[in-house]
Amino acid sequence: MSKATRATKMLEGAGIAFTLHSYAYDPDAESTGLQAAEALGEAPARVLKTLMAHVDGKPVCVIVPSDHEVSMKKLAAAFGGKSAQMMKPADAERITGYKVGGISPFGQMRKVPAAVEEQALAHDLVYVNGGQRGLQVQLRPQDVIALLDARVAPVIA
Template sequence: MTPALKLLEKQRIAHRALPYAHDPNAPSYGLEAAQKLNLPVEQVFKTLLAEADGELLVAVVPVSGSLDLKALAHAAGAKKVQMANPQQAEKVTGYRVGGISPLGQKKRLRTFIDSSAQAMTQMYVSAGKRGLDVELAPQALQQLCQASWAAIGRND
């Protein structure tokens, strides 16, 4: 059981763990999850780490698009935002890239969830390892992460 699933259990949050056979050669972990779990791509979200004026931020955006760094900078009140170093992301979160969950990270970071999730009844995020997603209500994720809603996703 991953730290993300332990947190959901401890907080008694309704959720469903969804394991799948991960292919290490998959070009996109998030799109792989959507495909293998037969889920709508707009409901499957990826967790990315960015650095904003020296502060690490968590951004949760749909796997069907990408993170809009300018929008994240605006939401965070930062001048400049860039993607975080993958090794630093793994060290701070305690998860491996491709399996970073917004839940149960080693260090609480300011978190932003793309506002497209607000209208959904369920969304899917990594449960803390490659080949394992979790289904939960967007509002539950927002509350557990003390996250802010922001239009940070960009359709590619």
């Protein structure tokens, strides 16, 4: 497994401190976020999943604890929109340049607005996908927000 991805290069380029953690990715897992948390021996609330959605037809990135679902109503409100829906996997892969299960909010092919669930700030360190299946980066949630210029909002159901 390569440890250098567009995501890790973006973090390094920004001077953000992070540690890499690899694990055995299970493509058959019901929830890749929960599977990552279990494999890493971490609480699911600290392992954040990166999801791609549309708000009023425009792509957005939303980062939430792996043990929660996104509220479409709250997601739309976070971006000042009327409606939201999850992006189709093929569209998410095309926009991000990453494979589903390995989508990182960092180093995406197209910069899109991002939102981070406010509960992520309750932790000193969180895990976010590092740009490939089975690779997580551990860093401060404040660094995630700053690097992505993300809005912090209540977006979980």
